[in-house]
Amino acid sequence: MRFLNILEYPDLKLRIKAKPLSPDETLESIPLIKDLAYTMYKADGVGLAATQVGVNKRIIVIDISRKTVKDKVFSLEEENILNANKDLIVAINPQIIFKEGNIVYEEGCLSIPKFNADIERANEIKVRALDLSGKEVIIEAQGLLGVVFQHEIDHLDGILFIDKASPLKRSLYNASLKKSKVKKREKDVSYTF
């Protein structure tokens, strides 16, 4: 399996709305889905959307357990990664069909390093998706799992959680990005000379 390059904000590829897969494409995408799961575990994330690795397909992987796999996954046989982790959720073409209540959770994102913010989302959701075999499934999620689903489905629509953070936090982060770019340039210059 390959560790895929995770795009970082403000990369415009993160803003592309991903396309749904047909049931046939679901099977064809299994190598990609293995790479997505592998990349999520290796990056120590609890969720990853195909959009984040520059793939324009509606696929997300989630594992909020953070315990069972972290140490084991890298010794697993390639063909086992999707079956061996019982906490791993693969959702293809996920769609939220029910939302209730509110929850505020401090979120982070592999595509937005060193940025965390409290985001309000629905507390309980139902998601309709295709599983690995292309079969339709309904997944009920609440609390953190529901939050991660909503965060990852947003990625597929080109939406980032920083868009939902307070304007002040957002502008401070944007300013810090600019600053680090300037610093890097100065450094490059000093090396050139």
Ligand code: NI
């Ligand atoms: Ni994210």
